[in-house]
Amino acid sequence: MAKHSAVPVINALSSLWHPTQILADFLTLHEHGHLFKPRGSEQSTYEGVFPPLKPLTITWLGDSSNVLHDMLVTFPRFGHKMRVGVPPQKAYQCPEPVWNRVTELGCDKNIHWCHDPREAVHGADIIITDTWYVVRIIQTYPDLTPY
Numbered sequence: 001m002a003k004h005s006a007v008p009v010i011n012a013l014s015s016l017w018h019p020t021q022i023l024a025d026f027l028t029l030h031e032h033g034h035l036f037k038p039r040g041s042e043q044s045t046y047e048g049v050f051p052p053l054k055p056l057t058i059t060w061l062g063d064s065s066n067v068l069h070d071m072l073v074t075f076p077r078f079g080h081k082m083r084v085g086v087p088p089q090k091a092y093q094c095p096e097p098v099w100n101r102v103t104e105l106g107c108d109k110n111i112h113w114c115h116d117p118r119e120a121v122h123g124a125d126i127i128i129t130d131t132w133y134v135v136r137i138i139q140t141y142p143d144l145t146p147y
Contacts, residue, residue: 013066014066015066016066016069016095016097016098017066017069017070018065018066018067018069018070019070019074021066021067021070022067022070022071022074022075025071025128026053029053029056029126030053053078053079053080055079055080055081056075056080056081056125056126057080057081057082057083057123057124057125057126058071058075058080058081058082058083058124058125058126058127058128059082059083059084059085059120059121059124059126059127059128060082060083060084060085060086060120060128060129061085061086061117061120061121061127061128061129061130062085062086062129062130063086063087063091063092063130064086064092064093064094064095064098065130067128067130068084068094069094069095069098071128072084072094072098072102072107072111073101073102073105073107076105076106076107076108076109076110076111077105077107080110081110081111081112082110082111082112083111083112083114083119083120083121083122083123083124084111084112084113084114084120085114085115085116085117085119085120085121086113086115087115088115
């Protein structure tokens with residue numbers, strides 16, 4: 001489609017990637033104040049422009065979906081650490097082409113993988129999850145509360 005279009009074409013979603021979701025995630029982080037602000041000031045250092053996000057530890061709980069894939073190649077490039085908690089079954093792991101891109105970009109150094117949601121959320125500033133995975137965590141770890 002992009003080859004024959006006279007206007008830009010945006011990949012809003014594919015089976016492996018979901019870049020527009022990450023743009024929405026950055027906007028949400030901005031709206032909720034996870035940004036640098038000068039000491040003693042409520043104003044950002046850039047008027048009319050989003051200031052950079054402060055370094056965060058962002059946890060993903062769920063399967064290796066297109067949303068996670070874009071998080072893996074985006075958040076570490078902005079100085080954030082990723083903690084990823086996925087089920088241990090092979091079907092839920094990161095596909096090889098995605099992981100190859102992650103390592104090609106040098107993002108793998110700031111990503112911690114595990115299968116235990118308690119380990120994954122340790123030290124997290126932000127937790128992002130698939131809806132179905134929350135139910136699975138509560139069933140597996142009934143002593144945890146979702147709030």
